[in-house]
Amino acid sequence: MDLSFSEEQNMLQESVSRLVRDHYSFQRRQQRLEDGEDLWLRFAELGWLAVPFGEDQGGIGGGAVDVGIVMEGIGRALAVEPYLPHMLASQLLARLAPEPLRDRYLSPALSGDCRLALAFIEAGGRYCPWFCATAASESSDGYQINGAKDLVPGGQSADAYLVIARSHGDTRDRQGLSLFLVEREHPGLQVRRLRTNDAAGAVQLTFENLQLDAGARLGDADQVWPELEHTLDLGAVYQAWEAVGAMAALSEVTLDYLKTRKQFGRPLGANQALQHRMVDLFIAVEEARSSALCAALAMDTDDADERRRNVSLSKIAVDRCARLVGQEAVQLHGAMGVTDELSVGHYFKRLTAIIASFGDSEWHARRIHRLDTASLSSSSQPARSQSWN
Amino acid sequence: MELSLSPQQREFAEQVREFVGARLPRDIADKVRRDQHLDREDHMRWQRILGEQGWHAFTWPEQHGGPGWSIVQRYLFEVICAEMNCPIIQPFGPRMAGPVIYTFGTDQQKQRFLPGIRDSTVWWCQGYSEPQAGSDLASLATWAEDKGDHYLVSGQKIWTSYAHYADWMFCLVRTSKTERPQTGISFLLIDMRSPGVEVQPILMLEGTHSFNTVFLENVKVPKENLIGEQDNGWTYAKFLLEHERVDNAAIGVTKAAMRRLKEIAASEHGDDGGTLMEDPLFHRKLVEVESQLQSLEVTALRILSQVAAGEAPGPAASLLKIRGTEIAQRISELASQAVGYFALPYQPDYLHDAGSETPVGPDHAATAANNYLWRRCMSIYGGSNEIQRGIIAKRMLEM
Ligand SMILES: Cc1cc2nc3c(=O)[nH]c(=O)nc-3n(C[C@H](O)[C@H](O)[C@H](O)COP(=O)(O)OP(=O)(O)OC[C@H]3O[C@@H](n4cnc5c(N)ncnc54)[C@H](O)[C@@H]3O)c2cc1C
Numbered sequence: 001m002d003l004s005f006s007e008e009q010n011m012l013q014e015s016v017s018r019l020v021r022d023h024y025s026f027q028r029r030q031q032r033l034e035d036g037e038d039l040w041l042r043f044a045e046l047g048w049l050a051v052p053f054g055e056d057q058g059g060i061g062g063g064a065v066d067v068g069i070v071m072e073g074i075g076r077a078l079a080v081e082p083y084l085p086h087m088l089a090s091q092l093l094a095r096l097a098p099e100p101l102r103d104r105y106l107s108p109a110l111s112g113d114c115r116l117a118l119a120f121i122e123a124g125g126r127y128c129p130w131f132c133a134t135a136a137s138e139s140s141d142g143y144q145i146n147g148a149k150d151l152v153p154g155g156q157s158a159d160a161y162l163v164i165a166r167s168h169g170d171t172r173d174r175q176g177l178s179l180f181l182v183e184r185e186h187p188g189l190q191v192r193r194l195r196t197n198d199a200a201g202a203v204q205l206t207f208e209n210l211q212l213d214a215g216a217r218l219g220d221a222d223q224v225w226p227e228l229e230h231t232l233d234l235g236a237v238y239q240a241w242e243a244v245g246a247m248a249a250l251s252e253v254t255l256d257y258l259k260t261r262k263q264f265g266r267p268l269g270a271n272q273a274l275q276h277r278m279v280d281l282f283i284a285v286e287e288a289r290s291s292a293l294c295a296a297l298a299m300d301t302d303d304a305d306e307r308r309r310n311v312s313l314s315k316i317a318v319d320r321c322a323r324l325v326g327q328e329a330v331q332l333h334g335a336m337g338v339t340d341e342l343s344v345g346h347y348f349k350r351l352t353a354i355i356a357s358f359g360d361s362e363w364h365a366r367r368i369h370r371l372d373t374a375s376l377s378s379s380s381q382p383a384r385s386q387s388w389n
Numbered sequence: 390m391e392l393s394l395s396p397q398q399r400e401f402a403e404q405v406r407e408f409v410g411a412r413l414p415r416d417i418a419d420k421v422r423r424d425q426h427l428d429r430e431d432h433m434r435w436q437r438i439l440g441e442q443g444w445h446a447f448t449w450p451e452q453h454g455g456p457g458w459s460i461v462q463r464y465l466f467e468v469i470c471a472e473m474n475c476p477i478i479q480p481f482g483p484r485m486a487g488p489v490i491y492t493f494g495t496d497q498q499k500q501r502f503l504p505g506i507r508d509s510t511v512w513w514c515q516g517y518s519e520p521q522a523g524s525d526l527a528s529l530a531t532w533a534e535d536k537g538d539h540y541l542v543s544g545q546k547i548w549t550s551y552a553h554y555a556d557w558m559f560c561l562v563r564t565s566k567t568e569r570p571q572t573g574i575s576f577l578l579i580d581m582r583s584p585g586v587e588v589q590p591i592l593m594l595e596g597t598h599s600f601n602t603v604f605l606e607n608v609k610v611p612k613e614n615l616i617g618e619q620d621n622g623w624t625y626a627k628f629l630l631e632h633e634r635v636d637n638a639a640i641g642v643t644k645a646a647m648r649r650l651k652e653i654a655a656s657e658h659g660d661d662g663g664t665l666m667e668d669p670l671f672h673r674k675l676v677e678v679e680s681q682l683q684s685l686e687v688t689a690l691r692i693l694s695q696v697a698a699g700e701a702p703g704p705a706a707s708l709l710k711i712r713g714t715e716i717a718q719r720i721s722e723l724a725s726q727a728v729g730y731f732a733l734p735y736q737p738d739y740l741h742d743a744g745s746e747t748p749v750g751p752d753h754a755a756t757a758a759n760n761y762l763w764r765r766c767m768s769i770y771g772g773s774n775e776i777q778r779g780i781i782a783k784r785m786l787e788m
Contacts, residue, residue: 121730123750123751150750172662194734194749197595334524335770340592340593352732352761353733356729360726
């Protein structure tokens with residue numbers, strides 16, 4: 001056992017820290033948001049977009065921990081560059097796209113020339129990840145798509161979307177899901193821009209008789225659920241690392257405030273009541289860091305149930321810590337904490353969005369419950385455990 | 390001991406319901422029901438209707454032009470108003486400036502200021518906090534120089550809610566420098582149109598503009614605007630703070646929020662089909678806060694019946710403030726959780742009932758998330774919950 005970073009990971013972390021330090025002071029972040037600029041091409045130059053891909057695909061062969069290292073920096077920086085949605089979509093592309101599609105999109109995705117986002121959220125399904133009403137009906141030379149993806153986080157700057165659509169079955173079936181690549185300018189696609197509380201932005205996609213040829217499909221028809229599930233787990237893991245970065249930065253900012261702000265003739269931090277609360281923030285950050293690490297390592301196992309359990313346990317732990325750190329940091333800043341002017345409120349909003357994404361604690365608790373109860377009966381019915389997830 | 394209402398109280402409740410039903414403008418009620426933001430005009434329109442009925446200053450005794458209601462009547466009034474989607478009555482005039490003026494003001498001040506508060510023709514704001522004087526309010530530094538028949542006031546107030554709407558500000562200023570910071574403070578009424586008053590907005594984290602910073606530069610304030618005695622303002626300020634804390638329990642509004650949370654849970658889809666209300670894990674959380682609310686309501690009634698018997702609420706008011714705000718925050722958090730991913734979008738047009746774009750996701754989603762973010766401030770204003778805990782520890786538990 002060794003839980004320390006490798007030489008390469010240390011270097012990656014150093015490169016991430018440097019960019020965050022040099023370019024993501026809160027003021028510069030706000031300024032860029034106002035100017036509508038981002039540092040996507042810097043991400044590409046630094047190789048961040050290529051982290052989890054094999055060398056044969058032009059990547060650097062990293063795993064979930066390596067992407068996590070970048071995500072932690074993104075959390076600390078409050079960066080709104082859509083790194084997470086892009087990575088999820090491009091990893092799916094690399095794994096599932098037929099060759100012509102992969103040749104066309106993958107290297108631009110790694111070089112920063114083509115941005116991708118994953119469209120999987122619909123109103124009406126809450127966190128049910130296989131809920132899908134958007135229909136893909138087979139037509140003579142391909143598919144016709146109708147429906148909507150009501151929220152595509154990070155989709156504002158995407159050049160193409162990977163869209164989950166139902167090619168068979170009912171809205172709540174796990175079977176019958178297929179994946180398609182749809183370019184932003186494709187006829188029949190309507191893109192509505194949405195603002196978000198965390199400033200990252202999103203879009204709503206509406207498909208009206210949108211025609212795709214069969215070559216636009218990734219992976220097997222009707223069979224994409226296991227891949228989608230794996231990808232959403234990956235999303236929860238990446239996001240956990242982002243949360244750790246945001247929490248660590250937020251608790252540092254708060255500690256600093258408690259040491260400098262004076263009331264009643266002494267620093268706020270001289271009050272033991274506040275010292276103990278600050279200590280709880282410190283502990284929460286360490287807890288979240290361990291949970292995020294554990295979930296990232298679990299992405300490498302071949303045992304899907306093991307992966308599910310670890311990712312869900314981690315999501316629950318990280319949400320709990322993120323909620324505590326976000327709410328307490330605001331509270332300990334007094335009225336300054338509820339203004340738009342300090343970074344505090346913005347970290348809080350991002351952490352709140354993280355808690356609300358990739359399943360809430362209840363969804364993950366239920367998933368663990370399914371695993372626990374399945375293993376209860378697995379001795380008598382071992383064959384069934386496959387279908388439980 | 391009796392928790393249910395007497396026939397007279399029921400009749401009173403009926404009368405309030407009838408009035409609100411007949412006079413509350415539809416568009417305003419709709420906005421409140423949808424949790425949208427109200428503008429100055431919305432508040433004033435409703436408050437003037439209440440004013441005509443003599444109910445705007447509903448906590449005032451008859452001798453000052455109030456309805457002279459009992460504690461229970463006031464409580465019923467608030468609960469019914471909230472239940473029927475009335476806007477919250479802005480407290481700065483009727484709950485803050487008014488009682489200070491009729492308790493400590495001169496006859497001339499009463500004649501001049503009370504009618505505008507009763508009728509809601511004047512908007513007041515509260516100028517207490519300063520950049521360096523938050524929890525430690527007594528360390529305030531805004532200086533009022535005695536110039537014979539007037540003061541010249543200079544300094545900076547901050548977090549002043551609705552200063553940008555206000556006609557008048559009641560303000561704490563320093564009139565002498567003494568050993569004990571509490572002793573040199575005076576209570577002044579300042580016309581917001583005086584030369585030298587400058588209001589600058591401060592945006593809140595969820596995007597609203599409600600508080601401000603107010604710069605005062607050599608603002609001339611006639612001596613007739615001094616409340617009570619010079620240097621004795623701390624006494625009046627403390628009187629007011631205690632009132633504010635009881636109000637901050639806001640039971641009526643919180644009960645309405647609880648009901649709304651249940652409506653949301655009943656209309657949202659659960660993860661596994663059915664409604665969110667049918668999801669036992671979510672429902673457990675909902676019941677948890679509902680049980681706290683029930684207990685808070687009865688605690689409030691217990692404290693109110695003490696007050697009715699002539700006792701001051703004292704430090705018990707702090708208890709109401711702490712739990713009242715925590716429960717309201719929790720309800721808003723669950724409403725935000727209820728809408729799942731649709732807590733992410735920020736849809737200011739819908740929040741302000743402006744523009745024609747329909748919100749993405751269910752209608753209530755746009756306001757639920759915003760409300761949660763906004764409500765974090767409840768445990769900070771009105772004396773933070775940490776300060777309230779300190780008051781209980783010191784004054785009730787004598788620790
Ligand atoms: C939405 C909103 C509206 C407001 N409206 C008005 C208004 O209209 N007029 C007005 O005058 N003011 C207004 N305020 C200001 C409010 O009264 C102050 O924010 C409050 O008194 C706290 O002061 P502060 O913000 O400076 O925080 P600080 O006093 O700096 O406190 C920071 C943190 O430290 C804690 N803390 C401080 N001292 C202690 C201690 N001794 N022990 C333990 N914990 C401590 C606080 O509880 C808080 O969590 C408003 C505030 C808000 C958020």
